[in-house]
Amino acid sequence: MAKMIGAIEVDIETCKGCSLCVEACPTDVIALADEVNGKGYNYAYMANPDACNGCTNCALVCPDSCITVYRKKVEMA
Amino acid sequence: MAEITEDIKVAENIVHKKSSVLTDKVMHYCPGCSHGVVHKLLAEVIEEMGIQDKTIGVAPVGCSVFIYNYLAIDWQEAAHGRAPALGTAISRLRPDRYVVTYQGDGDLAAIGTAETIHACNRGENMVMIFINNGIYGMTGGQMAPTTLEGMKASTCPFGRDPKTDGNPLKITEIVAQLPGTNFVTRQAVHTAAAVRRTKKAIRKAFEKQKDKTGTSFVEVVSTCNSGWKMNPVDSNNWMEENMFPFYPLGDIKDV
Numbered sequence: 001m002a003k004m005i006g007a008i009e010v011d012i013e014t015c016k017g018c019s020l021c022v023e024a025c026p027t028d029v030i031a032l033a034d035e036v037n038g039k040g041y042n043y044a045y046m047a048n049p050d051a052c053n054g055c056t057n058c059a060l061v062c063p064d065s066c067i068t069v070y071r072k073k074v075e076m077a
Numbered sequence: 078m079a080e081i082t083e084d085i086k087v088a089e090n091i092v093h094k095k096s097s098v099l100t101d102k103v104m105h106y107c108p109g110c111s112h113g114v115v116h117k118l119l120a121e122v123i124e125e126m127g128i129q130d131k132t133i134g135v136a137p138v139g140c141s142v143f144i145y146n147y148l149a150i151d152w153q154e155a156a157h158g159r160a161p162a163l164g165t166a167i168s169r170l171r172p173d174r175y176v177v178t179y180q181g182d183g184d185l186a187a188i189g190t191a192e193t194i195h196a197c198n199r200g201e202n203m204v205m206i207f208i209n210n211g212i213y214g215m216t217g218g219q220m221a222p223t224t225l226e227g228m229k230a231s232t233c234p235f236g237r238d239p240k241t242d243g244n245p246l247k248i249t250e251i252v253a254q255l256p257g258t259n260f261v262t263r264q265a266v267h268t269a270a271a272v273r274r275t276k277k278a279i280r281k282a283f284e285k286q287k288d289k290t291g292t293s294f295v296e297v298v299s300t301c302n303s304g305w306k307m308n309p310v311d312s313n314n315w316m317e318e319n320m321f322p323f324y325p326l327g328d329i330k331d332v
């Protein structure tokens with residue numbers, strides 16, 4: 001069975017922890033980290049990476065363009 | 078699975094990345110500000126149309142005064158409200174260029190009302206982007222012409238009362254009535270679907286400029302979470318509940 005697997009990479013230092021991506025993610029992948037970045041913001045990260053399908057919704061709503069999205073079709077055993 | 082997630086992070090699998098028209102400068106906006114989303118869409122449209130060296134922007138006075146630091150195109154900085162006047166000059170002197178103005182509601186619909194209306198009435202060939210967050214964001218959340226009835230702002234802390242404060246102004250509907258506009262639309266950027274629609278609208282506004290048939294006007298109903306004193310997510314919900322009934326989304330004119 002083929003499945004879409006996705007992943008995001010957040011530019012931690014550019015992220016302001018606004019959490020719009022957390023809200024926009026349909027599969028609840030993203031959360032804000034307990035740690036903070038250099039500016040003191042709790043940055044976004046993939047808390048639940050297995051659920052990501054690379055839909056790009058998070059990156060679309062991000063005001064700081066700090067999310068890169070990857071997607072690949074993989075055959076699952 | 079976790080390994081797969083790491084494995085797929087290679088260039089060939091990228092489906093979304095930061096536009097090359099955006100500079101490396103970190104935007105000074107508050108977390109969750111709509112300005113950042115619209116800047117990004119503008120950059121993506123310019124990149125996708127391949128017009129980075131053919132586009133001249135006009136920056137406003139307001140929170141987005143530093144937009145010229147964030148998009149790597151040519152820029153001019155206008156005096157408060159005068160972006161359409163400066164845009165007029167640029168588009169007449171350089172008809173070979175795409176001209177885009179970018180303004181907030183205090184800029185476009187208060188101090189610059191005359192410039193806005195007359196540029197649209199003359200049908201100057203330019204794209205006008207209008208960020209309507211219902212207040213003066215930069216100066217501390219004062220009431221703007223666009224502030225909703227009953228909406229609180231720092232200069233109407235008990236809510237706007239039309240008896241003393243006048244009525245909210247739908248300037249987008251006004252410019253749609255003018256013969257000089259060829260495309261007038263109102264959009265938002267609160268959800269991924271809305272962001273996609275706004276990008277299409279900005280793209281269409283730029284495409285319209287190829288025919289030199291007038292002003293293409295894109296309003297984006299926006300949030301100012303700091304000024305509204307809410308978090309970004311609540312601001313989006315508040316906007317949907319309160320702004321959209323008065324400022325309905327969709328195309329108003331397309332000729």
Ligand SMILES: Cc1ncc(C[n+]2csc(CCOP(=O)(O)OP(=O)(O)O)c2C)c(N)n1
Pocket residue numbers: 138139140141157180181182183184185188208210212213214215216221301
């Ligand atoms: C001639 C002049 N008058 C007043 C000001 C003060 N001022 C700076 S920004 C601003 C309002 C900006 O509001 P808006 O256009 O809605 O943009 P926002 O900051 O909300 O993005 C005002 C009144 C100024 N800079 N110049």
